[in-house]
Amino acid sequence: MIGIAPSSPRRTELGLIVLAVLVTTGAYVLASLGKTASLPANVGPFLIVIVGLLAVAHIALRRLAPAADGVLLPVAGLLNGIGYVFIARLNKDLAGLQAMWTAVGVAAFIATLAIVRRPRDLERYRYTFALIGVGLLLMPLAPGIGRTVNGARLWVRVGPMTFQPGELAKIVLAIFFASYLVEKRALLSRKNLPEGARSMLARARYFGPILLAWGASLVVLVAEKDLGSSLLFFGLFVTMLWVATGWVLYLAAGAGLFGVGAAMSFAAFAHVKERIDVWIDPWSRQSTQGFQILQALFGMGTGGLAGTGLGLGDPQRIPAAETDLIFAAIGEELGLLGTVAILVAFLTTVGVGLRIAVRARSEFEQLLAVGLTTVIGLQAFLIIGGVTRLLPLTGVTLPFVSYGGSSLVANYILLALLLRISDSSAKATA
Amino acid sequence: MTRQIKILAIALMVLYSAVFLKLNQIQVVQAHDLAHDPRNSRVATRDFARPRGVIQTADGIVVAQSTPTDDQLKRLRQYPAGPLYAPVTGYFSFTFGAAGIERDYTDYLSGRNLGSSVKHLSDVFSDKERTGNVTLTIRDAVQRVAAQQLGNRRGAVVAIDPTTGGLIALVNFPTFDPNPLAGHDQKAVRDAWNALEADPAKPRLPRAYREIYAPGSTFKLVTASAALERKPELATKSYPFLRQLDLPHTNNDLPNFGGSSCGGVMPQLLKVSCNTGFAQMGLDLGTDALLGEAEDYGFGSRPPLDLAPGSVASRFPDSSGWLRDDPALAQSAIGQNDVAATPLQMALIAAAIANHGVLMKPHAMGEIRDDEGDVIRRYLPTSWRKPITADVADQLTQMMIGVVQGGTATGLALPGIKVAGKTGTAQTTGKNAHAWIVGFAPADAPKIAVAVIVESQPGLGDVTGGRIAAPIARAVIQAALNAP
Numbered sequence: 001m002i003g004i005a006p007s008s009p010r011r012t013e014l015g016l017i018v019l020a021v022l023v024t025t026g027a028y029v030l031a032s033l034g035k036t037a038s039l040p041a042n043v044g045p046f047l048i049v050i051v052g053l054l055a056v057a058h059i060a061l062r063r064l065a066p067a068a069d070g071v072l073l074p075v076a077g078l079l080n081g082i083g084y085v086f087i088a089r090l091n092k093d094l095a096g097l098q099a100m101w102t103a104v105g106v107a108a109f110i111a112t113l114a115i116v117r118r119p120r121d122l123e124r125y126r127y128t129f130a131l132i133g134v135g136l137l138l139m140p141l142a143p144g145i146g147r148t149v150n151g152a153r154l155w156v157r158v159g160p161m162t163f164q165p166g167e168l169a170k171i172v173l174a175i176f177f178a179s180y181l182v183e184k185r186a187l188l189s190r191k192n193l194p195e196g197a198r199s200m201l202a203r204a205r206y207f208g209p210i211l212l213a214w215g216a217s218l219v220v221l222v223a224e225k226d227l228g229s230s231l232l233f234f235g236l237f238v239t240m241l242w243v244a245t246g247w248v249l250y251l252a253a254g255a256g257l258f259g260v261g262a263a264m265s266f267a268a269f270a271h272v273k274e275r276i277d278v279w280i281d282p283w284s285r286q287s288t289q290g291f292q293i294l295q296a297l298f299g300m301g302t303g304g305l306a307g308t309g310l311g312l313g314d315p316q317r318i319p320a321a322e323t324d325l326i327f328a329a330i331g332e333e334l335g336l337l338g339t340v341a342i343l344v345a346f347l348t349t350v351g352v353g354l355r356i357a358v359r360a361r362s363e364f365e366q367l368l369a370v371g372l373t374t375v376i377g378l379q380a381f382l383i384i385g386g387v388t389r390l391l392p393l394t395g396v397t398l399p400f401v402s403y404g405g406s407s408l409v410a411n412y413i414l415l416a417l418l419l420r421i422s423d424s425s426a427k428a429t430a
Numbered sequence: 431m432t433r434q435i436k437i438l439a440i441a442l443m444v445l446y447s448a449v450f451l452k453l454n455q456i457q458v459v460q461a462h463d464l465a466h467d468p469r470n471s472r473v474a475t476r477d478f479a480r481p482r483g484v485i486q487t488a489d490g491i492v493v494a495q496s497t498p499t500d501d502q503l504k505r506l507r508q509y510p511a512g513p514l515y516a517p518v519t520g521y522f523s524f525t526f527g528a529a530g531i532e533r534d535y536t537d538y539l540s541g542r543n544l545g546s547s548v549k550h551l552s553d554v555f556s557d558k559e560r561t562g563n564v565t566l567t568i569r570d571a572v573q574r575v576a577a578q579q580l581g582n583r584r585g586a587v588v589a590i591d592p593t594t595g596g597l598i599a600l601v602n603f604p605t606f607d608p609n610p611l612a613g614h615d616q617k618a619v620r621d622a623w624n625a626l627e628a629d630p631a632k633p634r635l636p637r638a639y640r641e642i643y644a645p646g647s648t649f650k651l652v653t654a655s656a657a658l659e660r661k662p663e664l665a666t667k668s669y670p671f672l673r674q675l676d677l678p679h680t681n682n683d684l685p686n687f688g689g690s691s692c693g694g695v696m697p698q699l700l701k702v703s704c705n706t707g708f709a710q711m712g713l714d715l716g717t718d719a720l721l722g723e724a725e726d727y728g729f730g731s732r733p734p735l736d737l738a739p740g741s742v743a744s745r746f747p748d749s750s751g752w753l754r755d756d757p758a759l760a761q762s763a764i765g766q767n768d769v770a771a772t773p774l775q776m777a778l779i780a781a782a783i784a785n786h787g788v789l790m791k792p793h794a795m796g797e798i799r800d801d802e803g804d805v806i807r808r809y810l811p812t813s814w815r816k817p818i819t820a821d822v823a824d825q826l827t828q829m830m831i832g833v834v835q836g837g838t839a840t841g842l843a844l845p846g847i848k849v850a851g852k853t854g855t856a857q858t859t860g861k862n863a864h865a866w867i868v869g870f871a872p873a874d875a876p877k878i879a880v881a882v883i884v885e886s887q888p889g890l891g892d893v894t895g896g897r898i899a900a901p902i903a904r905a906v907i908q909a910a911l912n913a914p
Contacts, residue, residue: 243434286469294469300456301464302472314472336457340450347446354439358432366431370438377442381449388452 009070009426010062016074017054024050024081027310031089031333034311049099050081053106064113065423071352072422075345076400076415080105080408082342083401086329087322089311094322094403101405105412112416119365119421126179129172136169137216137233141223151271152395153224166220166229167397167410170236170379171417174371177237181244182364184209189245207253213237214257218265225271228386228394232379234258239374244367279392292319296387300331300339307335322403324395327387342401343384350377356422359429365421372414478524479504480540483561485519485531488796491570494519494532499614507532507612513605514577517636518568518597518737518794521608525616526623530636531564531794533738538562538798544806560800567596567796567809575909576601579902584631585865585884586638586773589906592781592870592879594811595790598910599880600737602773604633639733639741642770643883646856646895647703647838648866649765651779651826654696654708656715656723658822664714665825669693669707677709677757684709684760687855697829701837703853705764712763717749717756720763726817727779727789734791734814735774741792744771765854777881780868782815783830784850784876787823789815831873839867841900844908848873851903853895862886867899871907878910 025047032040040046054077061068080102088095116122122129140146140153147155147162154166181188188206213234221230238254265272274289282290282297295318302308315321315329322329331339353373360366376399383398385391397407456464465473482505485494493515496505507522509515520530528536537543541560576587576599586602610622626634635641657664671693674685684705686692692704699707712720724730724746735741747768752758761767774792782789790813797808818826830850833839839851851869858864865887870879882899889897 239438243431243438246431246434297456298464298467298470298472300453301461301467302470304457304461304465314475317472331453331457336453339453339457343446343450343453347443350442350446351439354435354442357435363431366435370435374438381442381445384449385445385452388449388456390449390452 009068010058010066011070013058013061013070013073016071017058017077020074020078020081021047021051021054023078024085027082027085028088031085031310034309034333035089036311049103050077050084053077053102057106057109060110060113061419064110065419067426068419068423069352069356072349072415072419075348075352076411079342079345079400082330083326083398083403085310086315086326086333086401087403089333090316090322090329091403097405098403098408101408104405105408108409109412109416112413113420116417116420119360119368119417119424120362122175122368122417123179123182123364126176126183129176130180133169133173133176134216136165136172137220138223139165150395152226154226154229164404164406166224166226167404167406168413170229170232170375171372171410171414173233174236174240174375175368175417177240178364178368178371180209181240182367185244185363188241189247210238210241210250210253210257214261218261221261221265221272222269225269226395227272227275227392228379228382228396231382231394232375232396234261235378236371236374239378240367240371243370244363275392275394279389282389292325293387293389293393295319296325296328296331297389299328300388303332303335303338305336307331307333307338309333323397324383324393324402325387326402327384327398330401331387342398346377346380346384346399349373353377353418356418356425359425360421361425361428365425369418369421372418375414376411474524475502477536477540480542481505481561482507482522483539483541483563483801485515485539485564485566487566487568487570487573489569489571493566493570494522501614503614506614509608509612512609513607514573514601515568516605516608516634517602517638518566518600519608520738521611523611523619523623524614525619526611529739530737531566534736535562535564535795535798538807539564541800544800562798562800562806564798565796566794567591567594567598568600568794569598569910571912572599572906572909573601575599576902576906577603579905580882580884583884584886585882585899586641587880587882587902587906588638588773588777589878589880589910590777590781590792592784592790592876594809595781595792595814596796596809596811597792597794598878599906600638600794602636602638604629604631606633636737637773639735639737639772639774640739642742642744642772643864643885644856644858645765645769645771645776646854646864646866647705647708647765648776648779648852648854648868648881648895649769649771650700650703650708650763650854651783651830651852651868652724652727652729653712653715653720653763654700654826654829655727655783655818655822656719657696657711658825659723659818660719661715664711665696667711667714668695669699669704669710672706675706675709675760677760678713678755679753680757682757684757684764697832700829700852701832703833703838708764709760712760713755715763716754717752717759720759721746721749723817724769726815727782728775728815728817729771733772733774733778734793736793736795741772741774744775745769765856773881773883776866776868776883777879780850780852780870780881781876781879782817783823783826784870784873784879785823786820787816787818788813789817827873830869834869838896839869839900841896842867842869842904842907844871844904844911847871847907847911849904849907850876851900853900855894858886862888863894865895865898867895867903869903869907871911878907880906882906 217230217234242250278289282293313332315332357369386393399411482496486492520532522528522532544560589599674683686705729744729746732743733741834842834849834851838853842851849871850873854866856864865884868881870876880903882903
């Protein structure tokens with residue numbers, strides 16, 4: 001079998017990994033030169049770690065999913081590497097932790113590939129995943145272990161470890177949604193709508209799931225004050241529901257429910273209203289709530305077309321520059337060229353992910369690939385849109401780029417699942 | 431399902447395109463505005479934290495320098511002479527920007543327009559940055575004498591090299607210490623600024639070139655110039671001896687100070703600063719001639735001056751409503767009514783007479799050198815105006831020598847040196863008057879022209895200018911001629 005699957009995706013991957021390593025290492029050296037006018041002392045260890053981690057992931061793919069797509073891993077590695085360069089440039093202490101989390105992420109990547117040999121294995125445990133997903137989602141609310149950071153209760157602390165269970169929840173829920181919707185898609189489809197059953201009650205059955213997802217999203221919004229995750233979960237579910245059924249009414253209903261939820265929370269919750277107010281007019285709140293987004297805009301504006309140069313800007317002025325607003329830091333030092341490169345990297349990931357979905361051999365695999373791709377694509381859009389004031393700023397991480405262990409590990413697992421689906425469909429068609 | 435996936439791909443593509451457009455808006459269309467937004471302190475901090483050259487006097491005294499600090503702003507700007515050079519160097523403040531030499535030559539001081547410093551490959555990555563050092567035309571020896579002489583009396587001293595326009599001394603009182611404005615604790619900086627703003631004496635105002643005063647009898651030099659240039663017959667006209675001039679269209683009279691009687695031809699009128707004679711001369715000249723002459727000397731224009739925010743214009747009153755022989759014309763001819771001039775402008779009048787009728791552009795920068803000592807810019811003297819002919823200038827010079835030798839400006843006399851001068855007293859309120867003097871020396875080959883004003887001194891009469899302002903100007907001239 002392995003012989004049949006052409007080695008070309010892996011060869012492509014190896015070439016792209018070399019490119020990603022070159023770009024990242026070059027950026028790392030330039031950032032150090034820009035900041036201190038000297039070569040980084042630890043460029044050797046840096047090179048070994050980045051080459052080592054990507055090489056390990058690459059070799060694991062050769063063994064565990066040889067026919068899988070060859071673009072996703074190098075693109076993720078590039079995003080991870082650029083993110084690391086900026087984290088190291090902003091905060092030396094976080095850089096070491098991010099390197100460690102990257103290692104954990106790669107380990108989780110390999111473990112996922114090793115454990116999930118066939119995507120359909122996941123389908124069997126759908127209700128387990130549902131339970132785990134909801135559990136992870138609500139975990140921060142549990143007394144004793146839940147932690148509130150920057151006003152949002154989305155952290156859990158167990159012993160010395162803190163993590164954001166929401167990052168994992170989105171993957172687990174994508175798996176659950178995929179298996180659930182595949183099972184029910186006929187039932188929820190429009191062609192199944194009986195001609196005579198036009199009463200509200202009859203329709204309720206079709207709109208039950210979306211209402212449930214809406215309610216759960218509102219719970220996350222209200223109880224955890226996490227606007228970003230709330231939007232992400234609801235968007236994910238509506239997208240998957242529509243892709244599964246093809247019924248446009250679900251999109252309309254999703255939009256309507258979103259509108260109602262937005263209007264309600266705008267009226268009822270100060271933190272939501274504040275986000276919207278700041279989005280519409282940050283200028284009159286320049287030294288208070290508007291400070292963060294204005295610093296992001298000032299940073300990107302100062303960067304202009306080509307940026308100030310690595311290590312030569314002032315991205316430390318942007319609050320949360322290592323995490324949620326890292327995109328603005330990139331915009332300041334690498335300019336429009338850098339931000340568009342990041343945009344293209346995510347667009348490539350989305351494109352590859354959806355191509356995997358189209359080629360997947362079962363409906364479950366198709367829908368799961370759609371869900372996983374939507375998670376990454378939507379999350380990146382939410383935070384980049386927020387940083388550029390296209391959308392209100394919602395606190396989610398930029399996948400692979402932002403500092404954060406939970407986010408990195410979860411995204412590497414997500415990547416492994418996409419590659420697993422890709423491998424299985426490639427083998428099937430081979 | 432494939433159809434939906436393709437639509438989803440397009441939808442995500444549209445979302446990312448929207449982000450792409452928004453990024454172009456931020457990083458291209460609005461980039462300049464965002465980068466230079468006053469609330470964006472990035473550019474300001476970087477500029478402020480740059481190395482900055484020194485400002486030194488022509489005789490080598492450093493009056494502004496930067497010393498390294500540990501904080502984000504990296505370097506502290508210091509003014510070793512405190513308030514003495516404030517109207518020249520100005521200040522360099524993170525919160526309040528800059529003024530004076532600090533603002534006019536900031537691109538040189540910070541090295542921003544010194545070009546690339548890549549002389550060796552290692553320079554590409556070195557953080558060594560070039561700076562420019564500004565050498566002033568001001569001479570510390572003269573500046574100190576001027577400040578000491580003026581003391582704690584409100585007023586100003588402007589000394590200028592008539593042949594180049596280079597300022598030799600520029601002092602005013604009250605003044606301010608620029609050091610607190612350059613501090614890094616911006617709350618303390620704001621407090622210091624607010625204290626200066628609240629002070630009714632306006633210490634931050636460089637009154638030598640940004641305040642206008644009635645010039646009194648020093649303006650008679652303009653009236654005399656107008657007669658010599660425009661109606662030469664008036665230069666030889668003998669004016670009747672009067673105690674007071676009966677002003678037309680009014681019951682008021684224009685008296686001589688102290689009720690003394692004076693008259694005669696122009697040199698005699700100037701020597702004793704005869705009000706009745708010059709007022710009548712003004713009426714004889716007419717509005718157009720007097721206004722035209724004042725404008726030729728620079729009234730109504732802002733003199734070019736490299737001390738940001740620059741000089742204000744001196745003023746000849748609005749004559750649009752005047753009659754042909756309006757009383758206001760008579761008063762203006764002796765520097766009263768609404769005539770008002772900066773001390774700088776009055777120094778420029780003396781300088782123009784000293785320089786054979788050519789008025790040179792005033793300036794404080796002599797040359798700028800890079801940190802390796804190479805001259806990168808040297809001030810090239812240029813003329814600003816030519817108010818009078820060389821011949822008229824020589825005639826005025828002779829008359830002004832007479833004023834020092836036997837007139838109201840004897841206080842300006844120096845042994846062995848011919849000094850030319852003219853006093854002025856401009857009544858302000860009640861028995862108080864601004865005491866003025868303008869002059870230059872040596873009269874046959876002038877090296878320094880000077881204007882002094884001491885505000886609101888008790889006592890009227892031209893003796894006031896001679897008594898109070900002349901000793902200051904005399905000491906300044908002496909200091910300038912002694913120390914080369």
